[in-house]
Amino acid sequence: MNINLTLLMQAAAFAAFIWFTARFIWPPLMRAVDTRQKQIADGLAAGEQGKKELASAEKRIADMLTNAKSKAAEIVATGDKFRSETMDAAKTEAKAEADRIIAAAKAEIQQEVARAKEQLRNQVADLAVAGATKILQREVDAKAHADLLAAIRTQL
Amino acid sequence: MAASYESSTEYIQHHLTFLAQPVAEGGFWTVHLDTLLTTVVLGMLAFGFLWLVTRKATTGVPSRKQAFVELAVDFVQNQVKDVYTGTSKIVAPIALTTFVLVLFMNAMDFLPVDIMAWIYEHVLRQEHWRAVPTADVNTTFALALSVFALMIFYSIKVKGLGGWVHELFCSPFGSNPLLWPFNLLFNAVEYLSKPLSHSLRLYGNMYAGEIIFLLIALWATTGLVGTFAGVVLNLGWAIFHVLIVVLQAYIFMMLTVVYIAMAHEHH
Numbered sequence: 558m559n560i561n562l563t564l565l566m567q568a569a570a571f572a573a574f575i576w577f578t579a580r581f582i583w584p585p586l587m588r589a590v591d592t593r594q595k596q597i598a599d600g601l602a603a604g605e606q607g608k609k610e611l612a613s614a615e616k617r618i619a620d621m622l623t624n625a626k627s628k629a630a631e632i633v634a635t636g637d638k639f640r641s642e643t644m645d646a647a648k649t650e651a652k653a654e655a656d657r658i659i660a661a662a663k664a665e666i667q668q669e670v671a672r673a674k675e676q677l678r679n680q681v682a683d684l685a686v687a688g689a690t691k692i693l694q695r696e697v698d699a700k701a702h703a704d705l706l707a708a709i710r711t712q713l
Numbered sequence: 714m715a716a717s718y719e720s721s722t723e724y725i726q727h728h729l730t731f732l733a734q735p736v737a738e739g740g741f742w743t744v745h746l747d748t749l750l751t752t753v754v755l756g757m758l759a760f761g762f763l764w765l766v767t768r769k770a771t772t773g774v775p776s777r778k779q780a781f782v783e784l785a786v787d788f789v790q791n792q793v794k795d796v797y798t799g800t801s802k803i804v805a806p807i808a809l810t811t812f813v814l815v816l817f818m819n820a821m822d823f824l825p826v827d828i829m830a831w832i833y834e835h836v837l838r839q840e841h842w843r844a845v846p847t848a849d850v851n852t853t854f855a856l857a858l859s860v861f862a863l864m865i866f867y868s869i870k871v872k873g874l875g876g877w878v879h880e881l882f883c884s885p886f887g888s889n890p891l892l893w894p895f896n897l898l899f900n901a902v903e904y905l906s907k908p909l910s911h912s913l914r915l916y917g918n919m920y921a922g923e924i925i926f927l928l929i930a931l932w933a934t935t936g937l938v939g940t941f942a943g944v945v946l947n948l949g950w951a952i953f954h955v956l957i958v959v960l961q962a963y964i965f966m967m968l969t970v971v972y973i974a975m976a977h978e979h980h
Contacts, residue, residue: 560851561743562736567752567846567855574756574814579806582763585770586786589779592772 682710721931728826728927730841731849747842748849755817755846763813785813792967797974801867804973811856811969816962818846819919822954825947826926847961848919850912857912860969864907867976880979911968918961922954 686706718724732747766782775783789812793805821844833842846852868877881900886892929950933943 559743560854561733561741561745563743563745563748563849563851564855564858566744566749567852568859570749570752570756571810571814571856571859574760575803575807575810577760578763578810578813579803582760582767583786583806583809585767586763586783587790589767589770589772589775590783590787593775596772 678710682706685709724931725924725927727841728830729843729923731843732839732841745843745849745851747839747844748846748852751821751844752814752818752846752852755821756814759813759817760810785809789966793970796967796970797977799867799871799974799977801973804970807863807973808966808970811860812962812966815847815856815915815965816959818852819915819958819962821845822848822919822922822926822958823951826923826930843923845919845923847915848923850916853912853916854908856915856965857908860911860972861904861908864904864972864976867973871977872979876979907972911965911972915961915965918957922950922957925950 718727731745734744734746736742736744763782766778769776770779786809789809790805793808797804824844829844830842833839833844843849865877868880872880882888882893882896884896885899886896926947929943929946932939933947934940
């Protein structure tokens with residue numbers, strides 16, 4: 558155990574190695590490690606972000622689907638309503654038309670009946686006049702008895 | 714190998730002799746060339762490797778080498794983070810340097826003692842060569858005293874010179890002037906014990922490990938049974954030594970960080 562100059566030279570060598578490590582080895586290596594650490598952290602964060610985005614997109618899709626479904630149901634309901642309304646309207650209209658036609662037909666029939674009655678009445682009056690003429694053996698002056706004839710016609 | 718020595722004592726003494734090179738008039742002015750050269754070469758290999766990996770470091774997917782280096786660096790940094798809460802950016806590199814350097818110096822203990830002795834003798838043409846720098850008390854003291862200097866430096870940097878001196882005199886017992894000598898004594902013991910225990914723990918472990926390897930090698934020369942037992946024991950001790958080598962490097966690093974962290978604390 559003899560202490561000598563070796564001690565100082567070893568100390569100098571130690572100092573030199575410390576300097577070398579601190580200058581050339583430690584900083585670049587730490588830089589590389591830190592950069593990679595950051596990259597990994599960023600990657601993980603990006604993955605997490607992607608996951609979150611996927612979840613929110615899925616939620617949005619579900620919402621949209623629900624929305625679309627309710628809208629479709631609404632449209633179907635509206636269509637149903639419209640159809641039933643249209644049908645009701647058409648039914649009412651048709652009924653009215655039918656009523657109208659029936660009424661018109663009835664009126665026409667009435668008219669026809671009236672006309673036939675008139676005709677018949679005239680013919681009966683004529684027949685009556687002709688009968689009377691035959692009975693009286695002479696011509697009935699239509700003009701002289703016009704009032705009488707008209708009265709008969711109305712009585713028929 | 715040991716057969717060429719006069720006695721086992723000589724064998725061990727031979728293996729424990731440094732390659733000492735007097736610089737001036739000897740005495741203190743002597744350099745253990747083996748210790749110094751091994752340290753420098755190991756440091757250049759270890760930190761050169763780290764540097765090469767660092768130069769090619771990518772922020773993307775790392776290569777196997779880079780992943781390994783990052784693992785080691787991350788390990789050191791986590792240890793430092795747990796202990797050191799200060800702001801200095803250099804503490805973690807100091808810890809890394811300490812850990813890597815001490816680990817490699819300790820690991821020299823794995824090299825088989827007598828094969829290496831043959832290489833030193835016939836390749837390097839050196840009669841004396843000790844391979845484990847941490848089994849040289851100069852190395853461990855150099856490291857511990859460097860850490861000690863850093864401790865003083867950070868103490869003064871964080872608390873100011875006045876604050877540090879005040880702490881030397883007024884803590885831990887109190888600021889009463891009558892207590893000043895006791896405080897100073899207490900702090901002196903504390904400051905002295907730190908580098909001593911720091912360096913001698915590592916030195917003792919590695920030195921003892923080396924000696925046990927030598928003793929096992931000695932036994933291996935005493936006939937067939939000894940050779941067989943020596944091989945088994947050497948393997949066992951080497952495997953156990955893996956633990957010691959790494960553990961001592963780790964302890965040395967942790968103490969370095971703890972001492973520097975303690976220097977930041979106000980009392």
